[in-house]
Amino acid sequence: MSVRIIDDAQSTDDGEVQKIRGISDVAQETGLSTHTLRYYERIGLLRIQRDHAGHRVYFPEDLRRIAFITRLRQTDMPIREIQRYFELVDQGPASEPERLNLLLRHREAVQAQLVTLQSALEAIDTKIELYGGSGQP
Amino acid sequence: MSVRIIDDAQSTDDGEVQKIRGISDVAQETGLSTHTLRYYERIGLLRIQRDHAGHRVYFPEDLRRIAFITRLRQTDMPIREIQRYFELVDQGPASEPERLNLLLRHREAVQAQLVTLQSALEAIDTKIELYGGSGQP
DNA sequence: CCTTGACTTCGAGCACACTCGAACCTCTAC
DNA sequence: GTAGAGGTTCGAGTGTGCTCGAAGTCAAGG
Structure with a gap:
């Protein structure tokens, strides 16, 4: 997963390193299935960029959003x-x-x-x- | 709701008074709908006696079971x-x-x-x- | 070039726990 | 004896949140 198209490679003020992830990495890390990740996107909870091949590219910001979504789901929102x-x-x-x-x-x-x-x-x-x-x- | 057919009018050892209830009373008291009460019976969680008209008759024992079922459901069993x-x-x-x-x-x-x-x-x-x-x- | 495998979209299907509606019955009150 | 309230059974429908499968695309390795 190396991505160059993305011009928006923001570096946050605390000097956070950009680790960009593919969907299966993210599934692994979050415990959600790739199906669920795509589903969340379909229903508008996430908007994830694509690389030149059309594959999803997850930024740390996305991971944080996913984590928060998970918290909300855990509390039955x-x-x-x-x-x-x-x-x-x-x-x-x-x-x-x-x-x-x-x-x-x-x-x-x-x-x-x-x-x-x-x-x-x-x-x-x-x-x-x-x-x-x-x-x- | 007066019932006489029921020969099994048990009086518990602590001298509990038999208050027999119809389904809508029980729905009121438990916060469950009559639909849900009948559903619980259909799936075998409850076995409720009938009066001479075929109407359900709930004994205190049944109410206790319902209350416990509710606790289990509240905890997502x-x-x-x-x-x-x-x-x-x-x-x-x-x-x-x-x-x-x-x-x-x-x-x-x-x-x-x-x-x-x-x-x-x-x-x-x-x-x-x-x-x-x-x-x- | 060709296979492999991970990705893509899309619509459909599933599990769970109710929830509802139709058609019928029965008691009580007038 | 008839209206009306409230019960009965049964099968079917609903909402939520995923979950799956088919069919296609793409890039890398042999």
Whole structure:
């Protein structure tokens, strides 16, 4: 994966090294399948550049976006809302208040999830103890 | 909902009062839809008695089972595994070790979920702070 | 030149957990 | 005895988030 067409080889202010990746590398690193990566792109969560052969070329920026998408998915944010979030991102800085809002609302949801999950875990533990199970002492 | 046909009006040892419920009461109380309650029965998670009119009659025991099913669903146990669990329950006490095992394994999964969720929450909080958001101080 | 293999697009298919609708039944109240 | 509410069964439909397969392209190695 060596790419030269890309003129936009940005070097970030912290002197980050540009490691450009093909889709299977990225699949490896992120734990997502190539299918899923392409799917995310199809539905507009990602916009990935192509090399001269038309192959996808992932920049560190893309990897960071993928990582964040993964976090949002792990907390069950619906794809639609993630789409909304990245629409806002792609609209530039003017949308920051709305993005913040979206994230704050989502955080509430995640905290609620945590509460539900913890109380369900307690219920399960109670049941386990009922079976005389080795609950953590 | 007054029922007399049911000869099996068990009074539990702690003198629990028999409050027998129709499906819509139960839907109300549990937050599940009547559709879902019937669905759970179809797939074998519940076996609910009928009154003389063929209407479902829920006993406290059934409500407790429903509550536990809900806990398992809240923690993303797949329906298949919940089916398995209640197959074991319905097989009587001999299956208790296996039930315990199933629950212990599920607890592991839930704890993993909690860890994932918490670390994703941190990531989201970090992003929120990046937006200058009012994270909890 | 030819094979190999990793990539491309596109539409279709799948698994899961419900969710709904049609057609029918039955109790209660008037 | 008829209306209406609320139940019944059954099969089919829905939404979400992937997941897959077919058919084609491209560049490198032998």
